[in-house]
Amino acid sequence: MTISFKGAHFPKDVILHAVFFYLRYGVSYRDLEEIMAERGVDLDHATLNRWVGKYAGLVAEAARYRKRAVDRSWRMDETYVKVKGEWVYLYRAIDKFGKTLDFMLSKRRNKAAATKFFARALEANGLPCKIVIDKSGANTAGIKAINKMLKGFGCPIPIEMVRRKYLNNIIEQDHRFIKRRIRHMLGFKSFASAASVLAGIELVNMIRKDQFTPGLRPFQQFVQLAG
Numbered sequence: 001m002t003i004s005f006k007g008a009h010f011p012k013d014v015i016l017h018a019v020f021f022y023l024r025y026g027v028s029y030r031d032l033e034e035i036m037a038e039r040g041v042d043l044d045h046a047t048l049n050r051w052v053g054k055y056a057g058l059v060a061e062a063a064r065y066r067k068r069a070v071d072r073s074w075r076m077d078e079t080y081v082k083v084k085g086e087w088v089y090l091y092r093a094i095d096k097f098g099k100t101l102d103f104m105l106s107k108r109r110n111k112a113a114a115t116k117f118f119a120r121a122l123e124a125n126g127l128p129c130k131i132v133i134d135k136s137g138a139n140t141a142g143i144k145a146i147n148k149m150l151k152g153f154g155c156p157i158p159i160e161m162v163r164r165k166y167l168n169n170i171i172e173q174d175h176r177f178i179k180r181r182i183r184h185m186l187g188f189k190s191f192a193s194a195a196s197v198l199a200g201i202e203l204v205n206m207i208r209k210d211q212f213t214p215g216l217r218p219f220q221q222f223v224q225l226a227g
Contacts, residue, residue: 002227003058013223014041018048019055020222023200026184053193055226056200063203063225064102064124067211071095072129074121075171076139078109079179081198083188090178090198091117093131094171100206101125105195114142122146130160132167177205 005012018041022032029045029052036043073096078089089109093101102121106113114136122128127150133139140163147158181201188194203225207218212225 003055003062010041010043012226015051015055016059016223016226017219019052019059019200020204020219022048022052023056023181023197024204024218026181028184052200053196056203057196059222059226060196060199060203062227063206063212066225067206068099070099070101070125071097072127074101074128074131075168076118076121076131076133077168077171077175078106078139079175081105081182081188081194083191083194085187088191088194089113092171092175092178092202093117093121094174096170098170098174099209099211100174100202103199103202105191105198107191110138111141111145114139115145118142118146119149127155128159130162132162132164134165134168135163177208178202 005015008015014036018032018036021027021035022029027035029048032048033043033045036048074093075096076091076093078091080087081090082088089106091104091106091113093103095101102117102124104113104117104120106117118131131143133143140161143159143161150158178198178201182198188197204218204222206212207221212221216224
């Protein structure tokens with residue numbers, strides 16, 4: 001996947017530096033405007049907002065298939081995010097070592113949303129041997145739906161489902177990085193912008209976990225993933 005910067009009025013590295021800085025650190029767009037000005041780049045906070053909304057999700061999507069291999073024992077859970085004053089659901093999955101597998105923002109928390117998320121995670125990470133969830137009926141139904149589809153494709157062994165809340169503590173702790181990063185934001189104005197920004201935050205969290213190219217500095221990895 002190639003990300004186009006055609007038509008941008010600033011160099012690619014400047015745009016990516018601003019986007020990465022916003023995603024990684026707890027700064028506002030106005031603070032970032034000042035930081036960029038100190039580096040000799042004059043732009044307004046509205047431009048920074050547009051850059052993050054446009055490029056964060058694109059870089060995150062380009063990175064989905066480029067991370068290092070993950071374990072086949074998964075932990076899945078969802079957390080809440082407020083968009084335009086209403087709660088939506090951020091589905092997240094990690095492996096038993098805490099490496100991020102996938103994530104998806106959804107307006108609904110039901111069987112259809114859970115099934116869609118599991119299918120998305122399988123597409124990017126392959127088939128797990130086990131998925132640990134809490135006692136959510138929607139997530140249980142989602143795994144059952146996936147196993148039914150796998151059986152239809154000739155897969156003889158279903159994914160083992162483990163419903164133990166205490167085993168899911170690792171992903172609940174992992175939620176904290178995401179929640180801490182968005183706590184000081186003024187709120188998301190649209191579902192699309194929320195999905196893009198959250199995907200970018202998840203990506204820099206994955207970089208922090210050494211899921212791509214550990215020998216490079218975090219920003220260098222971000223630029224590399226942008227292509």
